Amino acid sequence: MENLDEIYNELIMEHSMNSYNKHKLENADKCEHGHNPSCGDEIEIEIKMNNNIIEDIAFTGSGCAISQSSTSIMADVLRGKTVEEAKIIIKTFIDMIKRETTDEKELEKLEEAIAFKNVANMPARVKCALLAWKTLDKMI
Amino acid sequence: MNVDKIKKDFPIFEKIDIAYLDSGATSQRPQCxxxxxxxxxxxxxxxxxxxxxxxxxxxxxxxxxxxxxxxxxxxxxxxxxxxxxxxxxxxxxxxxxxxxxxxxxxxxxxxxxxxxxxxxxxxxxxxxxxxxxxxxxxxxxxxxxxxxxxxxxxxxxxxxxxxxxxxxxxxxxxxxxxxxxxxxxxxxxxxxxxxxxxxxxxxxxxxxxxxxxxxxxxxxxxxxxxxxxxxxxxxxxxxxxxxxxxxxxxxxxxxxxxxxxxxxxxxxxxxxxxxxxxxxxxxxxxxxSIGYDTIAKIEEEVVGYAKQELAKLDFVETYYTPNEDNHCGVISFNIKGVHPHDLATILDSQGIAVRAGDHCAQPLIRFLKLPATCRASFYIYNNKEDVDRLVEALKKAYSMFEKFIKK
Structure with a gap:
């Protein structure tokens, strides 16, 4: 497997080990639990809405570096976005991981979350990367 | 009976360069x-x-x-x-x-x-x-x-x-x-x-x-x-x-x-x-045809070597009984602060197959208060080279994660 260093890079490691998004949210409007029973990744995502805007996102939980950092980076990317914008970004992220889109222009929407691009080459880890995004998708 | 000769009975090892340490999940098959x-x-x-x-x-x-x-x-x-x-x-x-x-x-x-x-x-x-x-x-x-x-x-x-x-x-x-x-x-x-x-x-x-x-x-x-x-x-x-x-x-x-x-x-x-x-x-x-005595001898040697080498890595935790006579075949381990799935991915990239997760024993993993473990499991075709490869890959994994691990 090439690209290992690209996956376990500074950004992803920092987000997985020492994330500032990992905490309980005061006055959260919605809370959703997501887990991958086969590997034990568990997260709880909380969001605070301001009308149609996702004002804040935070999470708690435990799991591998990919699942945890993916959750944390997602929080950064989607914070302040409208529900419609978030839905499009989530779909783009899922498409990227499932290799259904490789269009560079399209992927720019993902901002930092593009760091997970190479997970598409790691079938065993796809679920880890998608957990947070699929969980949030259900909440909005 | 030497392990290299036994290994030749397993055609998969001719085709694939792998340290196969997942026989606890399923063994490989000999040509016969x-x-x-x-x-x-x-x-x-x-x-x-x-x-x-x-x-x-x-x-x-x-x-x-x-x-x-x-x-x-x-x-x-x-x-x-x-x-x-x-x-x-x-x-x-x-x-x-x-x-x-x-x-x-x-x-x-x-x-x-x-x-x-x-x-x-x-x-x-x-x-x-x-x-x-x-x-x-x-x-x-x-x-x-x-x-x-x-x-x-x-x-x-x-x-x-x-x-x-x-x-x-x-x-x-x-x-x-x-x-x-x-x-x-x-x-x-x-x-x-x-x-x-x-x-x-x-x-x-x-x-x-x-x-x-x-x-x-x-x-x-x-x-x-x-x-x-x-x-x-x-x-x-x-x-x-x-x-x-x-x-x-x-x-x-x-x-x-x-x-x-x-x-x-x-x-x-x-x-x-x-x-x-x-x-x-x-x-x-x-x-x-090999005989359980020989199987035991081969495994004692390779599992014993694995225990000895893993013990030298102070960043690795292992989970097995200290009573040698009561232990067989598998070694569960973790790198402190590194999730087992990340570790298994890195080991995989180095050609080492281990299992990571709850091993279909969630109540045990919960009882041990662990998130999951990596598991190396051994069989008659495993040799010291497989262990050396595992140890080298663990060192590499640790070097990648070291500066991020919360002390």
Whole structure:
């Protein structure tokens, strides 16, 4: 497997080990639990809405570096976005991981979350990367 | 017998450069097993027990002769005590449904150990709930073993069934099943032994153990996928209802009733996995040609070396008993602060196959207060080079994660 260093890079490691998004949210409007029973990744995502805007996102939980950092980076990317914008970004992220889109222009929407691009080459880890995004998708 | 020579019997290692340390999940197959299956389809394929023609009789012969071979292999009195299933899980379900459901009442308890694989745990949850009986656990001590006190505290006069794994698939602990069986019998309970993780590595003698039921899978002992074995005491098997109904397990079928075939056919409904049986027979021949003494010697050397080398890595935590005689085959480990799945991904990138996760033993992992573990499991084709590769890859993984790990 090439690209290992690209996956376990500074950004992803920092987000997985020492994330500032990992905490309980005061006055959260919605809370959703997501887990991958086969590997034990568990997260709880909380969001605070301001009308149609996702004002804040935070999470708690435990799991591998990919699942945890993916959750944390997602929080950064989607914070302040409208529900419609978030839905499009989530779909783009899922498409990227499932290799259904490789269009560079399209992927720019993902901002930092593009760091997970190479997970598409790691079938065993796809679920880890998608957990947070699929969980949030259900909440909005 | 040297390991390099044995390794040559396994064609996968010629094609793929891999340190295969996941035999606890499934072993690799030697050429003779692959050939036996190939040869069956080329020269003997027909549906056993069915046709009144030469070829079907030959297929019946290979099928039934393998049953005899397995009976001899585990020292069962009669070959009809050997029932073929699709795996150990099906065999355990058969016992749970056909024995457990019928024989448990509200005052009864089923006792299993906390280190059971889900396959020897979930069926007992189901039948105890269904029958209103209790499910209780024997817990392990600091050395990852079941103490005599714990066994005696949990197995009581109310205990009707004890389920115990011979060797833990996570910890490698060898349970003293002979003593557990002796004590359970004194209390009037029957004992179900899961030998899936022991029989690849050590002689299993059902009469010496005095096991009431014993199960194992073919694919962990060099045989094909999809074939398992249930051994049972004749009296118990005879009294039990069939598990699956259908063709070949009957005697007479009327519009409103059926009489069942005698053992073992009573428990083998439908066309069976004959290629699986044939392959398992070849695997047993192969194991016997090497001999359990040699297998033990090879494994002691490689597992001993692995323990020694892993102990030198201060960032690695291992989970196995310090009592060498009570340990077999598998080493669970973690790098402190690194999730096992990330570690397994990095090991995979270095050509090392280990399993990461809960190993189908969630209650045990929870009991140990771990998120999951990586597990290296060994077999006769593993050598010191595999261990060296593992150690080098662990060092690399640690170097990648070191600066991020919370101290």
């Amino acid at each position: 097993v692959i050939d036996a299956i190939d040869n069956f389809y080329k020269t003997k394929n027909a549906n056993p027990h069915r046709g009144a023609y030469e070829l079907s009789i030959e297929a019946t012969d290979v099928y039934e002769n393998t049953r005899k071979k397995i009976a001899k292999f585990i020292n069962a009195e009669k070959s009809e005590q050997i029932i073929f299933t699709k795996n150990a899980s099906e065999a355990l379900n058969l016992i749970a449904y056909s024995y457990g459901l019928e024989n448990l009442g509200e005052d009864d308890s089923v006792i299993i150990s906390i280190m059971e694989h889900h396959s020897n745990l979930v069926p007992w949850q189901f039948v105890t709930k269904k029958t209103g009986s209790k499910l209780e656990y024997m817990y392990i001590n600091d050395e990852y073993e079941l103490s005599e006190e714990e066994i005696k505290a949990k197995i009581t006069d109310n205990t009707k069934i004890v389920g115990i794994t011979h060797v833990s698939n996570v910890l490698g602990t060898i349970n003293n099943v002979k003593e557990i069986i002796k004590y359970a019998h004194k209390k009037g309970a029957i004992v179900v032994v899961d030998a899936s993780q022991s029989i690849p590595h050590m002689k299993v003698d059902v009469q010496d153990l005095d096991a009431d039921f014993l199960v194992f899978s073919g694919h962990k002992m060099l045989g094909p996928l999809g074939i398992g074995v249930l051994y049972g005491k004749k009296r118990l098997l005879n009294d039990m209802n069939p598990f699956l109904m259908g063709g070949d397990m009957i005697e007479y079928v009327y519009e409103d009733k059926t009489t069942f075939a005698p053992l073992p056919n009573k428990f083998e409904a439908g066309t069976q996995n004959v290629e699986g049986v044939v392959g398992l027979g070849a695997a047993i021949d192969y194991i016997e």
